[in-house]
Amino acid sequence: MIEVIDLTKVYGSTRAVSGLTFDVKPGQVTGFLGHNGAGKSTTMRVILGLHKPTSGRALINGVRKRDLRDPMREVGAMLDATEVQGGRSAFDHLQALAHAGGIARRRVVEVLEEVGLAGAARKRIAGFSHGMRQRLGIAAALLGEPGVLILDEPVNGLDPDGIRWLRTLLRSLAAEGRTVLLSSHLMTEMSLTADRLIIIGRGQLIEDTTMAELLSRFQGDVSVRSPHATRLTGALEAAGATVRRAQAPGASTPSTSVSRAEGELLVTGLSAAAIGDLALVNGCAIHELTPRQASLEEAFMEITQ
Ligand SMILES: Nc1ncnc2c1ncn2[C@@H]1O[C@H](COP(=O)(O)OP(=O)(O)OP(=O)(O)O)[C@@H](O)[C@H]1O
Numbered sequence: 001m002i003e004v005i006d007l008t009k010v011y012g013s014t015r016a017v018s019g020l021t022f023d024v025k026p027g028q029v030t031g032f033l034g035h036n037g038a039g040k041s042t043t044m045r046v047i048l049g050l051h052k053p054t055s056g057r058a059l060i061n062g063v064r065k066r067d068l069r070d071p072m073r074e075v076g077a078m079l080d081a082t083e084v085q086g087g088r089s090a091f092d093h094l095q096a097l098a099h100a101g102g103i104a105r106r107r108v109v110e111v112l113e114e115v116g117l118a119g120a121a122r123k124r125i126a127g128f129s130h131g132m133r134q135r136l137g138i139a140a141a142l143l144g145e146p147g148v149l150i151l152d153e154p155v156n157g158l159d160p161d162g163i164r165w166l167r168t169l170l171r172s173l174a175a176e177g178r179t180v181l182l183s184s185h186l187m188t189e190m191s192l193t194a195d196r197l198i199i200i201g202r203g204q205l206i207e208d209t210t211m212a213e214l215l216s217r218f219q220g221d222v223s224v225r226s227p228h229a230t231r232l233t234g235a236l237e238a239a240g241a242t243v244r245r246a247q248a249p250g251a252s253t254p255s256t257s258v259s260r261a262e263g264e265l266l267v268t269g270l271s272a273a274a275i276g277d278l279a280l281v282n283g284c285a286i287h288e289l290t291p292r293q294a295s296l297e298e299a300f301m302e303i304t305q
Pocket residue numbers: 011012014015016034035036037038039040041042043
């Protein structure tokens with residue numbers, strides 16, 4: 001469990017975080033979203049005791065990070081995978097961390113296997129790709145099998161296999177009852193991974209909700225295909241709908257005119273049922289009528305505008 005309570009962090013003249021309050025509960029993956037500079041990393045750094053709050057508190061399992069009895073077994077984090085010194089091997093790096101945290105050597109072997117770095121364990125980190133460094137950072141976070149995981153942009157640099165692996169891993173860790181907080185700018189991936197969302201802007205809370213609730217609030221559009229697109233467009237607009245012509249794949253500019261040819265229309269402001277009824281009344285054949293849910297990216301952009 002993570003609790004952020006009325007947290008403010010000021011750097012010189014920059015108010016990075018301002019009166020921020022939220023909880024991150026166990027058993028779920030919680031996504032932490034915000035535009036560049038919104039204050040996500042600052043919040044994570046304060047939770048991890050790396051930066052001192054200007055006011056307010058951030059607690060892990062009810063206490064400040066520095067007051068945890070067995071920190072490596074209680075919280076694991078990856079903030080910036082590029083910070084790791086490159087001279088050592090992956091094994092030596094993790095072994096040093098394990099030694100400092102009183103963790104057995106066999107766990108180092110295990111975790112290297114878990115993150116897919118067993119084959120590169122003896123290689124110098126300096127020669128690692130960005131994705132390998134990310135995997136190493138995740139390995140370090142998992143070393144103590146902690147109940148709380150905090151990961152800042154863990155997906156960066158991972159290949160599609162790696163992204164899928166991480167998604168499965170984080171979901172299974174949450175299913176075991178762990179607390180998982182992760183930030184990412186990759187909205188599609190976030191929508192596949194997170195159950196809850198904390199969205200911040202300019203250091204302040206904008207949303208603290210579930211993924212399902214957020215998406216249900218944002219009406220998607222309805223995709224309509226009709227050989228009578230022009231007539232149908234007129235009828236839909238007269239009923240108050242907004243109609244866009246779907247862009248053909250590969251087209252560089254959106255088409256604003258509706259041709260007489262069969263075309264896909266994207267309609268907002270009317271339900272699929274209302275569109276079907278209007279089409280019937282106006283004698284327009286319908287070849288497809290598909291409600292589309294708003295994407296997390298669309299919802300995020302609308303909320304944070
Ligand atoms: N150590 C620091 N000293 C001074 N200003 C800082 C420091 N760390 C962050 N800031 C400032 O605080 C604000 C919040 O930055 P932060 O890195 O927390 O945002 P973020 O949401 O993580 O952004 P990004 O998505 O770009 O990583 C920014 O204006 C940033 O320039």
